[in-house]
Every structure is written in C-alpha cells, then in structure tokens.
Amino acid sequence: QQQVKQSPQSLIVQKGGISIINCAYENTAFDYFPWYQQFPGKGPALLIAIRPDVSEKKEGRFTISFNKSAKQFSLHIMDSQPGDSATYFCAATLHISNDYKLSFGAGTTVTVRA
Amino acid sequence: DSGVTQTPKHLITATGQRVTLRCSPRSGDLSVYWYQQSLDQGLQFLIQYYNGEERAKGNILERFSAQQFPDLHSELNLSSLELGDSALYFCASDRQGSSNEQFFGPGTRLTVL
Numbered sequence: 387q388q389q390v391k392q393s394p395q396s397l398i399v400q401k402g403g404i405s406i407i408n409c410a411y412e413n414t415a416f417d418y419f420p421w422y423q424q425f426p427g428k429g430p431a432l433l434i435a436i437r438p439d440v441s442e443k444k445e446g447r448f449t450i451s452f453n454k455s456a457k458q459f460s461l462h463i464m465d466s467q468p469g470d471s472a473t474y475f476c477a478a479t480l481h482i483s484n485d486y487k488l489s490f491g492a493g494t495t496v497t498v499r500a
Numbered sequence: 501d502s503g504v505t506q507t508p509k510h511l512i513t514a515t516g517q518r519v520t521l522r523c524s525p526r527s528g529d530l531s532v533y534w535y536q537q538s539l540d541q542g543l544q545f546l547i548q549y550y551n552g553e554e555r556a557k558g559n560i561l562e563r564f565s566a567q568q569f570p571d572l573h574s575e576l577n578l579s580s581l582e583l584g585d586s587a588l589y590f591c592a593s594d595r596q597g598s599s600n601e602q603f604f605g606p607g608t609r610l611t612v613l
Contacts, residue, residue, distance in 0.1 A: 388542070418600045420600065420601070422604075427606070428606060428607075429502065429504070429590050429592070429604030429605050429606050429607055430543070430590070430604050431502065431603075431604065432601045432602075435600060435601075475542075475543060479600060481598065486597075486598050486600075487545065487556060487558075488533075488545065488602065489545070490542055490543040490545075491542070492542040493542055493543070
C-alpha cells in the first residue's frame with residue numbers, strides 16, 4: 387500500500403518548459419518531504435527537501451510547493467533541460483523516537499525533448 | 501558517486517536458487533537500508549540495520565534475510581527465488597539511522613529465469 391501517491395507516472399516536456407509532479411499523503415505524522423532523482427542505471431539521489439512548516443522551497447530551477455492542509459506537495463522543474471530527464475520520486479519521512487521510515491511515491495519519469 | 505558500493509552489479513539465476521547481495525556503506529555511516537525496486541511496485545523498503553542490529557522491517561518476505569557485520573558491510577540473502585523476485589535491489593546508508601538523507605548505491609539487478 388503506497389503511503390505517498392505520486393502523479394503523473396510519466397511526462398514529456400519541451401526544453402525550456404515547466405515540469406510539474408504532484409504527490410499526496412495521508413499520514414499527518416510525516417515530518418519531512420524529500421524528492422529523489424534517479425538516472426538510468428544509478429541509485430536515487432536526494433534532490434531537494436522541505437519540512438511541513440514551510441510552504442515553498444527553491445533550489446536553482448527546482449521548487450517544492452507544500453500545502454499542509456491539503457496534504458499535498460509538488461515539484462516544479464523550471465526551464466527544463468535534457469539533463470533533467472530522469473525518474474523523480476517524492477517521499478515522506480516519519481520519525482518515531484530514534485527511528486525513521488522513508489516512504490516513496492511510485493515515481494515519475496520525466497523526458498525533456500530538445 | 502554516493503560512496504555506497506554494491507556487488508554484484510548484475511545477477512542472473514534460476515528459480516529456487518539462493519543468492520547473496522553485498523553492500524558497503526559510506527565511510528562513517530552506521531546504518532544500512534535495503535530496498536527493492538520493481539517496475540510495478542516502485543521503491544519498497546525491505547529492512548534497516550544500525551550498527552549491526554536490525555532496526556526496522558518493511559515489506560521483506562520470509563524467504564529474504566539480511567545482516568550487518570562488525571565492519572558495517574551488509575548482505576541481503578534471497579532464497580527459494582521466484583520469477584517475481586526479479587528486480588533492482590538498492591542499498592542505502594546514512595550516519596545515524598535517523599537523518600533525513602539516505603545515500604544510495606548503484607544497485608544490483610537480479611534476474612530470475
């Protein structure tokens with residue numbers, strides 16, 4: 387059972403366009419929301435992350451928007467480049483005492499056409 | 501390069517067999533996580549070890565087991581393999597087992613024929 391629901395499954399965008407990936411969660415105990423980027427043949431790598439007390443975080447061309455009341459968050463990739471072509475996973479972290487669990491969304495494959 | 505190493509890179513075996521996947525965490529990381537990535541299930545958390553002890557269990561089958569050794573490397577053992585076990589298996593590590601960033605290895609691609 388997916389604790390974090392991610393959409394779309396895939397998207398194609400022209401170079402210079404905006405890619406938008408959406409995620410939704412149910413468990414309000416989640417306290418950290420990272421996005422991981424995975425290139426073919428590689429393991430996922432942390433791209434950008436946000437805490438639920440912040441509504442937006444921007445790092446370069448990547449922006450996370452967070453809506454706590456709707457339990458939704460999204461990744462925007464501005465001025466998309468061919469090098470951004472990868473699979474993107476949203477995730478949510480649950481901290482309990484010294485333990486934490488990372489739950490991933492199903493992933494979105496982004497293809498940027500030159 | 502994340503600093504996490506996994507061997508082998510590829511593994512092809514037959515149903516019913518047993519295999520062992522190996523992971524070496526980043527230098528200084530005490531915690532190791534195992535994930536299974538398949539096309540229809542995404543990234544599924546299997547199990548976590550911290551400094552040699554099992555800390556958390558996810559969707560790990562009883563046919564699968566893991567351990568973390570005193571030198572902190574970890575092995576994932578998969579037995580009585582089925583076709584559906586074909587997947588990418590990732591190992592990740594972090595410093596204390598409670599940080600917010602995990603560092604993933606390059607994965608082991610397992611094909612069960």
